[in-house]
Amino acid sequence: MPLLSRRNLLKAGVGVGAYGAGIALASRFGVASSPAPLLLEAKGTEAILDGTHVTKGMMTYAKADAPSANIPPVLRLRRGEPFVARFTNRLDEPTTVHWHGLRVPNRMDGVPFLTQPYLYKGDSFDYAFTPPDAGTFWYHPHCNTLTQIGRGMTGLLIVEDPKDPQFDAEITINLRDWRLGSDGQFIEQFRPRDTAKAGTNGTVRGANWRVEPSFDAPTGGLVRVRLAATDVTRIYALKLDGAEALVVALDGHPVPKIDRLETITIGPGQRLDLALRMPDSEGKTARLIDVRPSSAKTVANFRSVGTSLKRTLGDVTPLTPNPWQEPDLKSVERVPLILSATAENAPTQSICGTLGYTFWAINRVAWDGDTPDPMAPLVEMKLGKSYVFNLENNTPHAHPIHLHGMNFKVISSNARAVQPLITDTYLVLPDEKVQLALVADNVGDWVLHCHIIEHQKTGMTSFVRVI
Structure with missing residues (x-):
């Protein structure tokens, strides 16, 4: 399949990346019978991130049928089934969408100049692909990334496989922090002296745009926790207090060997799937804690509700593996x-x-x-x-x-x-x-x-x- 050059893409103009071109691309990438597109847009918003103040100047993704939502929606796809997202930019600056971790056709990868033109305000583009892998992924811009990701444009993307084992509940966690001042407004996103080292961490740590959110799940049940570290800088060292869990997948793929969660370190861009066994007493809470770099910080709580299901971690079975071609190490x-x-x-x-x-x-x-x-x-x-x-x-x-x-x-x-x-x-x-x-x-x-x-x-x- 011939590649379009960057010059040809740019010569064609951003308008070529709009609705008509997107439909044409859909058929060329194995989506011969295109499904009804998901209508997705980038826009400005505001939200309470520190628990007290309304933070202005945020950026987010939103579905057309849920325009008032703040946090980017969790998108759900199915492995092997075509997907089309008709993306429209409502921001006052260019942007794109990158589908982090998904093996998509190159022209669907969302990198300005390298794979597609950037999209100005009012421009649209149809991202069309069929995901070959199931697992936990995420989506974000690849244009002015420190500002756009730093101000909220990170959403979870779940590719489901009907062959995967069933859990009693599922919880998705968008793990990130924010660079906010004492008034809850954005401060300078980076400091050069920190950029030249480990990076500039945020001042407010949270999950799903909240500080220490609490999630309800069945008492004594097995919960699949899908977590993505979508922060621009922070590296997390995560452990559980008050419950036990197994690590069943990392970065969208089943782990070679299922192990109990002790402490696991993940960096920006990485994903973690846990099989969490909820506490046996209704109302009891388990905590997910970040112990890096020094003082422990609770990032999420899990509260037991209802009569105990009396499940055990021994009930957990491996996830369905994704297609993988083994490299020939003798001729690499x-x-x-x-x-x-x-x-x-x-x-x-x-x-x-x-x-x-x-x-x-x-x-x-x-x-x-x-x-x-x-x-x-x-x-x-x-x-x-x-x-x-x-x-x-x-x-x-x-x-x-x-x-x-x-x-x-x-x-x-x-x-x-x-x-x-x-x-x-x-x-x-x-x-x-x-x-x-x-x-x-x-x-x-x-x-x-x-x-x-x-x-x-x-x-x-x-x-x-x-x-």
Whole structure:
């Protein structure tokens, strides 16, 4: 299937990405009989985030049939079934939608200049694809990301599989914090001295746009908790108090071995699925706690309601695995990916936002901004061939590295014992060297970047090309 060049996309104009072009794309990507589109829009809003003040100047996604909702809706798809979202931008600045973790056709990936034109206010585009994988994913913009994500544009996306085991309830958690002042209004999203280190954390920590929300679930029941870390910066270390749970999936894929949750660390962009066994006494509450970096903070509560169902964690069965082509480790091509700090170049001005600094690089080259002619790809990969990314973190900070459009398997690490996880986002530790194996199975230009957004926007971004 021939790829459209970036120049051709831009020459065609943003209008080509509107309704008519979206329908045409739907049939070209295996959605021959398009379902009725989900009507989704980006817009401004306001909400109470700190429990007291109304925060103005927020940004969100909304369904056309629920325009008054504040928090972005949880979108539910089914594996192997076509999906179309007719997206309209109501913001006063350009934006797009990226479907984080989903293996979609390249033109549906939502990266300005690399895969599609950005959408100005009033523009529409039909995102059409058939999800091959089930699991917990999320969606967000890939334009002016520090502001747009930082002000609310992060929503959970669930791809269901009817073959998955049944739970007594399901709870979705959009985990993030906010940069707010004492009056509840937004303050500067980043501080350069922090951007050059681990990043600038928020001041109000919460879930589902609330501080310490409480969720009701059946007493003594088994609950599937789907959690996405959608924050721009914060790395979480999560544990439970007052209940037990099993880790059943990470980043949308079943874990190789189901284990009890002790403490698990996840970075921005990562997802966690738990099988939570609720307390046996009605009214009793369990707490999900973030213990990083020092003082413990409750991010969500789970309250038992009703008569005990008397389920046990022994009732939990594995999730249905997603399709996966095993890399041929005997014939792989190895690709070096070195994460480092840099101060060599000034960033290029971009309509999709620049922070005005360059601090980070991949293979000693800093991303020069979202421009019509970005740098050359890190590597050109041949469709169907196996590769190993030799990822080396030469910095004293952790980086959640996310690959668009494809999944990889964790093979080995010099810093810790690793499971052979299939994932799209790996939290690489300081001074860690890790091997990530994959088969290049999706044609196109695919962004690879740190999901600490300040790091992404100050250089730790590049892309790979599959031909």
